[in-house]
Amino acid sequence: MVNIGNEWDELLADEFKKEYYLKLREFLKSEYNSRRIYPPMDDIFNALRYTSYSSVRAVILGQDPYHGAGQAHGLCFSVKKGVAPPPSLVNIFKEINTDLGIPAPHHGELTDWAKSGVLLLNTTLTVREAMANSHRGQGWEIFTDRIVELLNEREQPIVFLLWGGNARSKAKLIKNPVHLVLQCAHPSPLSAYNGFFGCKHFSKANEFLREHGMSEINWAISD
Numbered sequence: 001m002v003n004i005g006n007e008w009d010e011l012l013a014d015e016f017k018k019e020y021y022l023k024l025r026e027f028l029k030s031e032y033n034s035r036r037i038y039p040p041m042d043d044i045f046n047a048l049r050y051t052s053y054s055s056v057r058a059v060i061l062g063q064d065p066y067h068g069a070g071q072a073h074g075l076c077f078s079v080k081k082g083v084a085p086p087p088s089l090v091n092i093f094k095e096i097n098t099d100l101g102i103p104a105p106h107h108g109e110l111t112d113w114a115k116s117g118v119l120l121l122n123t124t125l126t127v128r129e130a131m132a133n134s135h136r137g138q139g140w141e142i143f144t145d146r147i148v149e150l151l152n153e154r155e156q157p158i159v160f161l162l163w164g165g166n167a168r169s170k171a172k173l174i175k176n177p178v179h180l181v182l183q184c185a186h187p188s189p190l191s192a193y194n195g196f197f198g199c200k201h202f203s204k205a206n207e208f209l210r211e212h213g214m215s216e217i218n219w220a221i222s223d
Contacts, residue, residue: 004045006052015146024139028126036129038065039072046074047121048147050114056151057117058159058205058217061144061167063186064124067132075120077187078110091187091196096219099200105221112221121147123166148173157212159205163187163196180208 002016003009015021031037039046062076066086071079077089085093085108093104114120123144128134148170151158157178162168164186174181182204185195206216 002045004048006049008045008048008053011053011150012146015143020139020142024143027138031126031128031135036069038067038127038129039074043072043074044125047076047114047119050075050111051117051119053150053154055117056119056154056158057209057214058161059119059121059148059151060113060161061148061163061170062120062122063164063166064122064127064133064135067127067130067134069129072127074125075110075114076122077108078114078120079108081107081109083108087189088187088192091189091192095187095197095199096202098197099202100219102220106223107221110221113217113219116217118217119151123170145170145173152176152179154179157208157214159208161201161205164191180205 004012028037032041060076065072065074065076066079070083071086073080077092079085079089089108090104096102097104110118110120121144124133124135124138124140125144126135126140152174153176155178157180159180159182160171160174162171162181162183167186168183171181171183182199182201184199184201185191187196202217202219209216
């Protein structure tokens with residue numbers, strides 16, 4: 001039984017009972033018992049644990065977790081302190097520096113963002129070691145679609161930052177005009193120069209929040 005520990009438990013209670021999720025659960029049991037899967041089982045729902053439904057001010061959607069040892073811990077793009085920031089995260093920090101003048105932090109753990117209302121959600125929440133997208137199509141996309149749909153129903157404005165094809169595929173679920181949807185290329189080295197660099201999503205997000213009487217997000221990461 002999943003226990004997130006905040007409003008998400010009640011909001012997703014029906015989802016955890018649906019046939020697709022029960023099949024996903026059996027698939028994950030088998031995978032975790034027979035292969036090396038990331039993140040650790042206890043960290044799968046960390047994005048929801050750190051950022052409750054009513055506290056969400058911005059959403060960053062990733063693809064699937066990092067698939068190297070010790071990297072993924074349940075928050076998209078984030079790695080724990082002591083783990084070298086992967087290239088996509090380095091590029092995120094570069095864009096924040098260009099956009100807002102904030103220097104890159106000395107680590108890549110983004111829990112500060114999550115605790116301040118940035119939902120750091122991957123579209124697929126688990127992955128096999130060294131096999132990107134290996135848990136795609138097993139049911140996670142249906143689950144994360146539901147999370148986006150629930151956020152879309154919110155009356156209080158949210159900024160959605162959709163980077164790359166996987167994230168942008170969820171744009172169609174965000175129909176409520178009170179929200180802001182920002183889209184561009186993925187921050188990976190393969191695509192960052194195709195529109196991620198120079199997107200100014202971080203200042204645009206804060207401008208939107210400010211215009212709607214909400215506090216800005218502190219994109220700086222504490223050491």
